[in-house]
Amino acid sequence: MKTMMMLFPEIAADILSRLPVKSLKRFRCVSKSWCKEIDSPYFINTHLKRSSQAHTHLSLILRDTTKLCTVDLDSPDFTSIELKSNPLKSDHCATEVMGSCNGLLALLNSDFRIALYNPSTREKKMIPVSPLELPNDLDDSKVSSLFNFYGFGHDPVNEDYKVVRFIHFYGDSPDGFFHCEVKVYSLKSNSWKRIDDYPYDLRFILPPDYHPRCRRGYGVFANSAVHWKATVVGKGKENGSDLILAFDLGAEEFKIIPQPDYSSNEHEMNVGVLGGCLCVFCNRNCEQVEIWVMKEYGVKESWTQLCTVIAKLQVKEFWLHARPLAYSKGGDKILLELDNRFLVWYDLRRRKSKIIKIRGAPPIFIAEISVGSLVTLNGGGEGQTSGKDTQEKRKTRKKRAGNSWFRMQTWKTMDMERMDGDLYLLFSDTGPQELNVSFLGNIVFRAL
Template structure:
């Protein structure tokens, strides 16, 4: 290692999963500095996103977090929940290797499960009486603003009165990781009028903002007497503007819908009497929607209460679908057949929430300073083991 040129070391490091790079930091001071450098963090993320290597499936249930690499489903790993005990942990999105975690509307964190680095957001009160809000009235979004190169969390809260008198007051606040501050968003009058007159009445899964083209998206379902057609609302991370996105006319009056994202493109899932699900896609942002696939029931999948496309297979012949309570199936685009993704040690009878997470060094590798026990364990590790691991990784990378 001492005589190896740093440009070769850098080329090796950008190809390794972030969890291995965390361990490689103890090899030497130059390795430590290189892995913590902004240039390597950016290069590693760029290559991971381009090649789609080291993709992980994050599984969350109650306070349990687990990860497994998509191409190695027999190696399920537990991730220690970094939030204080006492609450039901929710995951509200994933971007560039980071996930959003919350135990309550005012207890929010950004967490990197690869490096175990966490950033706890400063406390930001909700400007409504506590008795008028429950957790299902709070909607989140975690995203990366490509314009300002900043990671942001959006928290949208609606206050529901029992009789609905006076409409449904709301607030939108945005957290910036760069400034480590929250700010209140004030909207245009026409958008304010739309929100105040209508209550979202969305489930938890539908309530999380879907990130595409630097904006979060939510479905605003039609409500008799208020909104005649289903609508997609969008919040631009750069301009802090909330507006309306085009919606396919064929779905104006559908009653059961959800929204997702596949390969950076927005998707709408239309449930048809739970016998099949039509998936519509917006291939070009700002363009026209088109019907993408129809997911049918089968002997393998007998009900379709919830369907969400997650990721393409490497040859793009299949799509990984989350169906119902965290069950994962590969859906063949040609044969329309299903193949269950078998994860060793995965409890299929337990309800899970699923996110696709890339392996990245975003947020850094230093870890939470309160995790003293883990820090001491890392200091006792034999460096020669890491040298051997890196040498093996070097051979795998450089030998064709």
Template sequence: MAGLPTDINIDILSRLSVKCLLRFKCVSKSFCSLIDSQEFIKIHLKRSIETNSNLSLILSGTPAPISASSRYWGGKIFSAGLDSLNLGVELDHPFKNCKGRTPIVDSCNGLIALKNDENGIALWNPSTEEHLILPKFWGDLKDFTVVDGFGYDAVNDDYKVVRLVQLVIGNVGYTEIAVYSLRTNSWRRIRVGFPYYILHGWDGTFADGHVHWLVTNNPEDYIENLIVAFNLKSEEFHEVPLPHLENRNDVLVMFVGNFSGCLYFSCLCNYPQPVDIWVLKGCWTKAFSFPRSVGDYVKALAYSQSGGKVLVDKFEYGEDEDINRWELFWYDLQNQGAAADQVTIHGVPQGCRDTIVCVDSLVSLAACAGRGVAGREGRMS
């Protein structure tokens, strides 16, 4: 390949996995320089997203969405290639040896934002093992509700973390909002209106340049009933209309997530109503409908390489913590209610967990920040 034109080399290399590319950096200085270039990193990422390839399922031991749990896997996080899903590999993440929970906030372009009860937030690329620990600039937050979000500002070519800290006394809520910019490697507080209430403290979901949270405008509500979106470019909030729900009074819990790059919405209704999943592509479209026998909560994760199946993580709720469990299935889109193949990932513990799909990428935190930041703390401005 050394004698081939650069554009041919780029086309060939962009089809390889990140693991192969990291090995190829040792071939020569020219290969190393090419693979490390921002142009190549973006081409490789774009091809992976467009071809639905180089995807990994990331599993972390966090509580189920509708049940508290004391099982956190000791802060362990696992990864399994989406093509096979037969073996889970434990990852060396930045908070691996820290006490407390380590939930994943979200993933974007191969980067993962995760946080630890005692050590704050970190940005981490599990493919390259590069990480950055963000500064902690709040004091004791035990009386506050704290939610975070993470995503990519494509206009400014910047990765951002958004933190909402809310204190509610009676019907009055005070919310402080801060945005971390990887490009400047610093936090800044912003002053925008937020006339909403955060009930359950679930972190946001990134899709289409926005971070989305489920909220309510009434602190006495027992479930969220609004989607609010934060534009990472303009750094302003706006409401996203919910899909049309025929039995809105029967809704028990609402959820939002990211499916194949798009925002999705689902809700748990009174038995025996099905679990419907809508995907937002300009307007809401009901993409899947699963019978309640499938599970209490069905989380859509990804399409198969052929596009004929969808990977779902289903949750069954029970009063006993041992009954609260997730199970992975591939569902045939032609027969969603019956044709399902259960997935067993060896080496991954049982129990309550969270799952996200992450594209393997070469995106560099140090390059995005404009200086060497791997393993170092950021700052507050």
């Protein structure tokens, strides 16, 4: 017998905003109104914010020598599945993930072949190639090689997505490096532009470490800026010291981020992101890693030491370097990548680790975190509407909720179950059914 219920539009939208993209793609087929609602910028933004805040709908993107794979962290069994819709898939070279932001991946498989890709919706866009522009005072005959560094993120000021490209020219000069070319690609304009105010007394990792180094110096995105570890060149006592270089995507300006007061300078520092906050992780003498999180962006005093992971005590396998990737749903654990070979959940309270066994994972990999989202590549934007549009939408919803009910045709059965005095809506895969969901007094509707 069919379950007959009635449902307010707000409750339906609230439930839908908690579901994974895979389910939402099916629910777009319910009706034209549902398709319009799910495709709206307001809903896309609500879904993204809810997933980001709750640490849900997260996936691991694993890269080996020839392919990209995805692992659903919400799944009870961790299985690696190849991303066959990878726009840069090649049998001859690896596709690298230079950045991940709001469910979009920035990919490249050569120095200049770049694509933006949403693995949840399979939408993709090839980025036009931008030619090299050598500095005016640089003789190209003296350039022996060049090194590329990239970053990717969201510009909330202009509702745009941008790729930052650094090119360090290496050759016949006192320290081996020449000036650097910096260009920024805008998804909204689909074009590149040159940035001229790069601080030329900074450089990224040294050439001997360039190719074997994890992630090859790709920037990490947090607080509307892309961040890299950089090294000071030719400033007396500061020569060779590390710092955090940031590029603000809205203002398109460089800045230096203050670092925490480390307990010791004997470490290898690098930058990352945890829960949307900038973090640094310091690997010390292959014995332990310290992880710091910047609670208030740009404020030195807000650096908080999250944990110290002791190598010998945590995992039986020997490892040299650890990199934090993400928080668990409850926020009580962090996901660590060890030496591009292992993934572990580290319990912050109990100070214990557990290795994650992933079926079909390559023996050596580089991992990135991606959140499932409906963000599109049709000109940028995080999925926000203007204040006026949002107010009009709310007025329409309020009026509609007060005068009418909501009917839906779904591809899943929705059932009801009482738990702790609340009424829960449960989804199952038993087939199509028409649902009229009624709002019953003070009963609370929640999506599991």
